Amino acid sequence: MKLSILVNEGPYQHQAADTAIQFTKAALEKGHEIMRVFFYHDGVNNGTRFGVPPQDDRNITEQWTALAKEHDLDLVVCIAAAQRRGILDENEAKRQGKDGDNIAEGFRISGLGQLIEAGIQSDRLVVFGD
Amino acid sequence: MAMLHTVNKSPFERRSLDSCLRHAVKGSAILLIEDGIYAAIDGTVVAEKIKSAVGDHKVYVLGPDLKARGMGDHKLVDGIETVDYAGFVDLVTEYDKVQSWL
Numbered sequence: 001m002k003l004s005i006l007v008n009e010g011p012y013q014h015q016a017a018d019t020a021i022q023f024t025k026a027a028l029e030k031g032h033e034i035m036r037v038f039f040y041h042d043g044v045n046n047g048t049r050f051g052v053p054p055q056d057d058r059n060i061t062e063q064w065t066a067l068a069k070e071h072d073l074d075l076v077v078c079i080a081a082a083q084r085r086g087i088l089d090e091n092e093a094k095r096q097g098k099d100g101d102n103i104a105e106g107f108r109i110s111g112l113g114q115l116i117e118a119g120i121q122s123d124r125l126v127v128f129g130d
Numbered sequence: 131m132a133m134l135h136t137v138n139k140s141p142f143e144r145r146s147l148d149s150c151l152r153h154a155v156k157g158s159a160i161l162l163i164e165d166g167i168y169a170a171i172d173g174t175v176v177a178e179k180i181k182s183a184v185g186d187h188k189v190y191v192l193g194p195d196l197k198a199r200g201m202g203d204h205k206l207v208d209g210i211e212t213v214d215y216a217g218f219v220d221l222v223t224e225y226d227k228v229q230s231w232l
Contacts, residue, residue, distance in 0.1 A: 027219045
């Protein structure tokens with residue numbers, strides 16, 4: 001079955017980001033297709049590569065990046081939510097006159113249309129948030 | 131068209147379980163995850179609510195989240211079934227739509 005995931009909560013905020021990763025892994029293990037993971041609201045904070053959690057803690061962003069690499073996942077960060085929270089890719093940094101970008105490997109910045117498309121084209125859209 | 135409802139907040143903290151129970155139609159399923167698992171524990175002040183819901187709905191609880199909170203050995207309200215993440219995925223595919231009460 002074709003599934004999409006919506007993450008509305010940042011990493012280390014509560015548990016939604018962790019649950020979303022565990023659910024995504026379990027779905028892939030069962031042979032389902034994950035069409036897209038869309039990060040909205042504080043969920044965009046999953047996509048910064050500048051987070052440095054303690055060594056004995058999980059690195060949620062790196063978990064997403066590894067999962068994306070292994071399964072060729074489409075991790076999409078909402079552009080408007082990202083701009084408010086200082087999540088930038090190279091293009092956006094240039095466009096906004098900022099001195100650097102921080103998007104993590106495997107993530108891309110795009111618009112809400114990507115969420116609508118995922119909702120229409122997937123068999124299920126599963127929401128994780130706070 | 132049967133729907134799966136997920137509740138991820140403790141019934142002692144927020145009203146999301148009440149909202150879910152008010153809206154969920156007979157035959158739809160409810161999955162308690164994250165802090166929502168506290169609603170599955172027997173002997174609490176909200177246990178009666180879940181007991182009456184079990185008649186109209188299949189009620190599930192996410193086992194790893196019970197364990198993560200040290201509630202793995204507590205008695206659950208009768209009729210609640212424990213699932214793991216693979217079971218969570220199965221529920222999502224089994225029901226037509228998923229509504230997350232956050």
